[in-house]
Amino acid sequence: MYQGSKNSSLVLKELPKVRGRYLEDAPLAKYTWFRVGGNAEILFKPEDIKDLQDFLKHKNPEVPVTLLGMGSNVLIRSSGISGVVIKLGKGFSKIILKDETNLEVEAAVLDRNIALTAAEYGLSGLEFLSGIPGTLGGALRMNAGAYGSEIKDILEKAFVLDPLGNLHALSVDDLKMTYRSCGLPEGWIFVGALLRGVKGDPTLIKKAILEIMTRREETQPIRTQTGGSTFANPEGQRAWELIDAAGCRGLKRGGAQVSEKHCNFLINTGEATPEDLENLGLEVQDRVLKSSGVLLKWEIRCLGKSLKF
Numbered sequence: 001m002y003q004g005s006k007n008s009s010l011v012l013k014e015l016p017k018v019r020g021r022y023l024e025d026a027p028l029a030k031y032t033w034f035r036v037g038g039n040a041e042i043l044f045k046p047e048d049i050k051d052l053q054d055f056l057k058h059k060n061p062e063v064p065v066t067l068l069g070m071g072s073n074v075l076i077r078s079s080g081i082s083g084v085v086i087k088l089g090k091g092f093s094k095i096i097l098k099d100e101t102n103l104e105v106e107a108a109v110l111d112r113n114i115a116l117t118a119a120e121y122g123l124s125g126l127e128f129l130s131g132i133p134g135t136l137g138g139a140l141r142m143n144a145g146a147y148g149s150e151i152k153d154i155l156e157k158a159f160v161l162d163p164l165g166n167l168h169a170l171s172v173d174d175l176k177m178t179y180r181s182c183g184l185p186e187g188w189i190f191v192g193a194l195l196r197g198v199k200g201d202p203t204l205i206k207k208a209i210l211e212i213m214t215r216r217e218e219t220q221p222i223r224t225q226t227g228g229s230t231f232a233n234p235e236g237q238r239a240w241e242l243i244d245a246a247g248c249r250g251l252k253r254g255g256a257q258v259s260e261k262h263c264n265f266l267i268n269t270g271e272a273t274p275e276d277l278e279n280l281g282l283e284v285q286d287r288v289l290k291s292s293g294v295l296l297k298w299e300i301r302c303l304g305k306s307l308k309f
C-alpha cells in the first residue's frame, strides 16, 4: 500500500512496468525556464500514448501524478514533487494537416512549431502561438494566449486521458476554458488536439509571426531565466501597471528580481532559490494590495510542498 511520499524506491514499487523510462529522484530544475526547483520522486517519460495509458491503468491510484511541459509557467519549490512527474517527449510530437483547415497536434509539440507549421500550410489564426514558449499540453492547461487570441479560440477538440487512462475527445465547452485557466480536473492529461485555422497567404502569415517574435524580443526578458507573466491581469487592468505603480520594478530578494524590462516577469539572476522567487512574488502581491487594493492572482503555478506551511 502506498504510504504517501517517502522515497523514490517505495514509489517505484507502486508503478507498473513500462516501455518508457522511470528516473528516480530526478532533478527538475533543468526542465524549467527558471532553472530552479527540487527533484521528482519519479520522473516518467512515456514511450507513446499506449504506454501512458497502461501506466495510468495499472499504477496505484493513490500515487499523485504531475505533468510538466516546457516548464515555462511553473515554479518548482525546493521540496520537489511527490509521486510521479510525467514529461511527454518524442512519442507525443507529431503534427499533421488533418484536412484543409485543421491541424492535428500532439501534446509535446512546441507552440512556436505549431505556428510555423500552420504558416507552411497557409493557415492563419495560429500566429499568436509563435510567441508562447511552451508546449501544446501546457497551452491547453493554461488556455495560453497573446495579442487578443487564446488557444480556446482555435480549439476544435482536445484529446485527453482521464486518471484511469481512458481517452476522451473534449470540446471547448467541455473544458470550461476562461482567461488563463481550464476546467479540466487535476490528474487528467492532454495528449493532443485538433486546432483550426483559416486559409491565408503563407507570406503574410510568416510576416506576422516575424513581427510577433521581434516584438517579444523588444518587450520581454525572453533571454533570461524567467517564468513569463507572474500574475494574471485582473479584469480591465494590467498586472504590470499595478506592479509598476507599487514601485516594484527592479525589486530584489536574494537572487530573484522583478524584471526591469517587463515588471510582471520575475527573473532568476543566477543564484535564486525557488523560495527567493516565490517570496518576491508574495512581496509584490502584498505591495500591490497595499497601493491599489487589488489582490493579484498567480498565473505561474507553484508546484511542490511549500516550506512555509
Ligand SMILES: Cc1cc2nc3c(=O)[nH]c(=O)nc-3n(C[C@H](O)[C@H](O)[C@H](O)COP(=O)(O)OP(=O)(O)OC[C@H]3O[C@@H](n4cnc5c(N)ncnc54)[C@H](O)[C@@H]3O)c2cc1C
Binding pocket: 033, 066, 067, 068, 069, 070, 071, 072, 073, 074, 088, 107, 131, 132, 133, 134, 135, 136, 137, 138, 139, 140, 141, 142, 143, 144, 145, 146, 188, 189, 190, 191, 220, 221, 222, 226, 227, 228, 229, 301
Ligand atoms: C518568456 C515567456 C513568455 C511567455 N509568454 C506568454 C504569453 O504570451 N501568453 C501566455 O499565455 N503564456 C505565456 N507564458 C507562459 C507559458 O509559456 C504558457 O503558460 C505555456 O502555455 C506553458 O506551457 P508549458 O508547456 O511550458 O507548460 P508548463 O509550464 O510545463 O506547465 C504549465 C501547467 O500545465 C500543466 N501541463 C503541462 N502539460 C500538460 C499536459 N500535457 N496535460 C495536462 N496538464 C499539463 C502543468 O502541470 C502545469 O500546471 C510565457 C512564459 C515565458 C517564460
